[in-house]
Amino acid sequence: MQIFVIANQKGGVGKTTTAMNLSAALAMTGLRVLAVDMDPQSNLSSGLGFTQQFDKHSWDTSNEAPYKNIYDVLIEDEPISSVFVTTSTKNLFLVPSHLSLAGAEIEMVNMLSRESLLKKALSKASDDFDCALIDCPPSLGLLTINALTAGDRILIPIQCEYFALEGIGQLIETTKLIKGINSKLSIGGVILTMYDSRTKLSENVVRDVKEFFKDTAFSTVVPRNVRLSEAPSYGKTIFEYDDKSTGALAYKKLAKEFIDKFKL
Numbered sequence: 001m002q003i004f005v006i007a008n009q010k011g012g013v014g015k016t017t018t019a020m021n022l023s024a025a026l027a028m029t030g031l032r033v034l035a036v037d038m039d040p041q042s043n044l045s046s047g048l049g050f051t052q053q054f055d056k057h058s059w060d061t062s063n064e065a066p067y068k069n070i071y072d073v074l075i076e077d078e079p080i081s082s083v084f085v086t087t088s089t090k091n092l093f094l095v096p097s098h099l100s101l102a103g104a105e106i107e108m109v110n111m112l113s114r115e116s117l118l119k120k121a122l123s124k125a126s127d128d129f130d131c132a133l134i135d136c137p138p139s140l141g142l143l144t145i146n147a148l149t150a151g152d153r154i155l156i157p158i159q160c161e162y163f164a165l166e167g168i169g170q171l172i173e174t175t176k177l178i179k180g181i182n183s184k185l186s187i188g189g190v191i192l193t194m195y196d197s198r199t200k201l202s203e204n205v206v207r208d209v210k211e212f213f214k215d216t217a218f219s220t221v222v223p224r225n226v227r228l229s230e231a232p233s234y235g236k237t238i239f240e241y242d243d244k245s246t247g248a249l250a251y252k253k254l255a256k257e258f259i260d261k262f263k264l
């Protein structure tokens, strides 16, 4: 199982949208894909339709999750095999998250091998899937560090906007540090998101990023497409919501490039 970590500590750059739709596009080619939600916000879990069934309780801020989730895997040593769920996309499975994960970083601090908890859990599931995609929260805390310690490659979504490269240096430095405990970790690629063909700015960001990252940048660029932002509120992937949209086409193309690049 190849493990890909979708990370960028900058918020709102398209990590979850990419985790959701790239996972789905890969699964649609027949690969068995595990999507892992490492963000307490749980946007990936709701986007894939999972937590929607519990949403009527979203005003309930008690810390009790009504379902097993990644918190139980990290803190309670629950096996991944008893936590992951099926999704409406064939071959796509989800390890859901829950708001209670927000407390996990603090609880982990005193745990032994606190940065390797996810790695240990995923190693037991490696025969069941072709690849795993981990969606990280917008920070470089212990949750992201767990994902990087477990991962083979980091994927960095970059929004075609002002300050696009802000924080990227820090992310690369963190990746170098993690290599001390996970030597196989490398930068798998940079994914340019929310490209707006009407602005000169988007064009400039693409040029700068491709100049800086060279071949590490995927040639597929994800356009700004309102359908991509609508789909998660229905708990649907872009392919279930609007298969003909420019967003759907882009994520299918990205999946193809991805499969070639990583020989999946």
Ligand SMILES: Nc1ncnc2c1ncn2[C@@H]1O[C@H](COP(=O)(O)OP(=O)(O)OP(=O)(O)O)[C@@H](O)[C@H]1O
Pocket: 010, 011, 012, 013, 014, 015, 016, 017, 018, 039, 043, 136, 137, 138, 193, 194, 195, 222, 223, 224, 225, 226, 228, 229, 230, 247
């Ligand atoms: N290509 C796109 N076109 C239009 N809207 C998009 C696109 N990609 C993402 N969005 C929207 O932008 C917002 C941020 O995207 P997303 O949640 O994927 O980012 P994120 O990096 O996961 O954010 P966070 O750091 O909060 O976890 C969301 O409302 C999403 O629907």
Ligand SMILES: [Mg+2]
Pocket: 015, 016, 017, 039, 043, 136, 137
């Ligand atoms: Mg997100």
